[in-house]
Amino acid sequence: MAKNKQEAVFTPIGQNHSKNGKFEKSVDLPPATRKKHTTLGLSDDDVVEMFRLMYLQRRFEERAMQMYQKGKFGGFLHLYIGQEAVSTGTVFALNDDDDIITAYRDHGWGLVRGISAREGMAELFGKATGCSKGKGGSMHFANTEQHFWGGYGIVGGHIPIGGGLAFANKYLDNGQISTCFFGDGAVDQGSLHETMNMAQLWKLPVVFVVENNGYSMGTAVKRHTVGEIYERAKGYGMKHACFNGMDALTVYENMKEIADEVREDSEPYFVEIRTYRYRGHSMSDPQKYRTKEELEEFQKTDPVERIRQYLLDKDVLEESDIEEIENKIEEEVLDAIDYAEESPSPEPEELYEDMFAGTPYFHDKK
Amino acid sequence: MAVLQFREALRDAIDEEMARDEMVFIMGEEVAEYNGAYKVTEGLLDKYGFKRVIDTPISELGFSGIGVGAAMKGLRPIVEFMTFNFAVLAADQIINHASKVRYMLGGQASVPIVFRGPNASAGQLGATHSVAYDSMYAHFPGLSVIYPSEPDDAKGLLKSAIRSEDPVLFMESEQMYGLKGEVSEEDDYIIPIGKGKIKREGDDVTIIASGKMYHVVKQAAEQLAKDGVEAEVIDPRTIKPFDIEMVIESVKKTNRCVIVDEAHPFGGLAAEAGFLIQREAFDYLDAPVQRVTLPDVCAPFAKNLFDIWLPDAKQVIEAVNTVTYRN
Numbered sequence: 017m018a019k020n021k022q023e024a025v026f027t028p029i030g031q032n033h034s035k036n037g038k039f040e041k042s043v044d045l046p047p048a049t050r051k052k053h054t055t056l057g058l059s060d061d062d063v064v065e066m067f068r069l070m071y072l073q074r075r076f077e078e079r080a081m082q083m084y085q086k087g088k089f090g091g092f093l094h095l096y097i098g099q100e101a102v103s104t105g106t107v108f109a110l111n112d113d114d115d116i117i118t119a120y121r122d123h124g125w126g127l128v129r130g131i132s133a134r135e136g137m138a139e140l141f142g143k144a145t146g147c148s149k150g151k152g153g154s155m156h157f158a159n160t161e162q163h164f165w166g167g168y169g170i171v172g173g174h175i176p177i178g179g180g181l182a183f184a185n186k187y188l189d190n191g192q193i194s195t196c197f198f199g200d201g202a203v204d205q206g207s208l209h210e211t212m213n214m215a216q217l218w219k220l221p222v223v224f225v226v227e228n229n230g231y232s233m234g235t236a237v238k239r240h241t242v243g244e245i246y247e248r249a250k251g252y253g254m255k256h257a258c259f260n261g262m263d264a265l266t267v268y269e270n271m272k273e274i275a276d277e278v279r280e281d282s283e284p285y286f287v288e289i290r291t292y293r294y295r296g297h298s299m300s301d302p303q304k305y306r307t308k309e310e311l312e313e314f315q316k317t318d319p320v321e322r323i324r325q326y327l328l329d330k331d332v333l334e335e336s337d338i339e340e341i342e343n344k345i346e347e348e349v350l351d352a353i354d355y356a357e358e359s360p361s362p363e364p365e366e367l368y369e370d371m372f373a374g375t376p377y378f379h380d381k382k
Numbered sequence: 383m384a385v386l387q388f389r390e391a392l393r394d395a396i397d398e399e400m401a402r403d404e405m406v407f408i409m410g411e412e413v414a415e416y417n418g419a420y421k422v423t424e425g426l427l428d429k430y431g432f433k434r435v436i437d438t439p440i441s442e443l444g445f446s447g448i449g450v451g452a453a454m455k456g457l458r459p460i461v462e463f464m465t466f467n468f469a470v471l472a473a474d475q476i477i478n479h480a481s482k483v484r485y486m487l488g489g490q491a492s493v494p495i496v497f498r499g500p501n502a503s504a505g506q507l508g509a510t511h512s513v514a515y516d517s518m519y520a521h522f523p524g525l526s527v528i529y530p531s532e533p534d535d536a537k538g539l540l541k542s543a544i545r546s547e548d549p550v551l552f553m554e555s556e557q558m559y560g561l562k563g564e565v566s567e568e569d570d571y572i573i574p575i576g577k578g579k580i581k582r583e584g585d586d587v588t589i590i591a592s593g594k595m596y597h598v599v600k601q602a603a604e605q606l607a608k609d610g611v612e613a614e615v616i617d618p619r620t621i622k623p624f625d626i627e628m629v630i631e632s633v634k635k636t637n638r639c640v641i642v643d644e645a646h647p648f649g650g651l652a653a654e655a656g657f658l659i660q661r662e663a664f665d666y667l668d669a670p671v672q673r674v675t676l677p678d679v680c681a682p683f684a685k686n687l688f689d690i691w692l693p694d695a696k697q698v699i700e701a702v703n704t705v706t707y708r709n
């Protein structure tokens with residue numbers, strides 16, 4: 017064996033172990049739209065509501081984090097903070113009866129699809145009044161009545177299910193489309209590729225959306241997947257797009273066009289929305305895999321700040337109006353915490369409820 | 383009564399349920415244009431068309447999940463696996479999703495889906511094509527597991543499975559598709575899930591077996607009868623829910639029990655049934671319960687090894703001899 021031979025390296029080396037000292041961003045943001053909300057067909061009230069929803073998601077999670085740190089509840093807590101423009105722009109782009117399904121980073125999605133702050137917080141606290149009766153917790157928010165089919169905890173596991181929702185919509189010919197959201201980490205799962213192939217082959221009205229937030233847990237995108245994510249679609253002859261997810265109007269503009277097209281011609285779409293997660297992966301994440309510079313850089317593009325500023329710049333609202341909205345939301349979230357604290361835990365008998373839609377059967381239960 | 387092959391009984395069940403309910407559809411590898419890898423779905427494409435009889439790529443994980451999602455929106459998918467040995471690739475959808483979605487969403491969705499196909503071994507197919515998965519899936523709350531042995535059971539139970547509001551695993555055998563048997567011609571013939579059947583009455587020993595093993599036991603019981611031992615043979619038909627009442631009642635009469643299970647020994651149906659019998663009928667037992675299972679080893683290819691590996695009538699008779707103290 018030759019001496020001086022370099023040790024083999026498999027996974028690309030990350031920021032913290034790289035010796036060149038260069039600061040590399042985990043994700044590059046495409047430019048945001050320059051169009052005004054009115055040009056996009058949104059009313060003043062619509063953008064105000066967008067802001068309201070985004071601020072609600074933000075404060076809900078900031079308060080949830082405090083409650084978690086106080087030990088008010090356990091389990092996982094994956095925060096969506098930084099990604100709120102994606103959920104918000106999307107629900108405005110979709111019809112109310114279009115389906116949404118996502119992974120465990122699901123609080124924002126629940127809040128934009130009809131789960132109240134109270135029901136959401138109670139679910140985090142594991143209370144009977146939670147949106148999933150305290151049976152799901154943080155990872156399994158759902159409101160199926162409003163076509164939010166829930167958050168799922170197996171990375172990539174819900175992607176075929178999203179395809180199945182679309183399958184049912186095509187089968188029932190009901191004019192609904194399905195949208196399936198997941199992280200960049202899930203792109204590496206076989207379930208995505210199996211489902212993309214079938215979705216294209218079977219012409220399913222589904223939009224697969226990667227919320228590329230730069231990291232799969234502690235592994236930067238470039239360290240876990242090859243090439244540009246959206247280009248994966250090419251292998252399946254699938255229409256695709258990649259756009260900025262730190263601006264709700266950009267998300268709205270693109271998702272609206274895509275949703276209309278998918279509804280019209282019943283063909284799937286593969287979308288990469290570039291965004292950023294400000295907090296750790298879950299609550300116990302020292303975040304050593306990224307630099308402070310990167311985080312600070314992305315904080316300059318904070319989607320909640322951005323829409324707030326937009327409302328002021330376009331004279332939709334005045335500072336005092338905005339503060340009023342913010343105060344109201346703060347109250348709503350604090351009230352949700354009281355509600356969650358005061359709500360009863362599920363009755364012990366509840367342990368055996370909701371397993372079966374038909375006749376229940378529990379082996380060896382007397 | 384009509385005499386039908388096992389596959390015809392299955393096909394009739396699917397056909398009747400598809401005719402009855404437009405939400406029922408079937409998908410899987412080779413189910414449509416090829417008419418089914420084992421011809422269970424023969425003719426269904428012609429009758430129901432491409433919307434309801436769907437050929438899939440070899441993507442067990444993907445199409446099982448599409449089935450789960452479709453079921454959540456109110457359809458009633460029948461997902462055919464070429465064998466349950468390949469369903470292992472879809473285990474995430476069956477175990478982590480189909481069985482759990484309802485619970486974790488607090489009852490906000492249901493998953494009325496049937497996963498079906500051949501289970502266990504079918505001759506010398508080697509290690510990866512020979513495993514019995516019924517006990518494994520029975521382990522998980524929320525899943526019903528059916529493994530019938532005769533065409534009549536297959537028809538009535540498959541119809542129940544398709545009508546179930548919850549996920550069902552319905553297991554068949556490659557070696558039994560051509561097996562003929564009398565099938566009820568009753569209109570809308572339904573057998574409730576979870577009910578066993580006494581297929582042979584006897585006072586000397588209770589033998590429990592389902593699916594392919596039932597036929598091994600049947601052979602053994604005939605042999606034993608010639609030696610003056612009358613076995614009572616119970617086919618649970620459904621692995622889960624397991625009809626323990628029927629078993630206990632029989633054991634109280636015979637005082638001896640042998641369980642024949644096509645799975646490996648650790649934690650299988652034989653282990654579970656054995657535990658329940660000792661707990662519920664301890665005072666009635668005249669001998670420790672015995673079991674005949676696969677050994678704790680992979681399926682070999684070589685014919686001679688395979689024959690040692692698969693439980694046969696001789697092993698069943700030996701076990702009966704043990705519990706009746708005849709050896």
Ligand SMILES: Cc1ncc(C[n+]2csc(CCOP(=O)(O)OP(=O)(O)O)c2C)c(N)n1
Binds near residue numbers: 121169198231232293
């Ligand atoms: C099948 C599976 N493997 C591993 C995990 C553990 N895990 C949970 S989240 C995660 C990272 C996924 O990242 P990504 O898909 O980018 O989504 P994000 O957390 O950024 O929203 C990992 C490895 C899991 N839940 N499921």
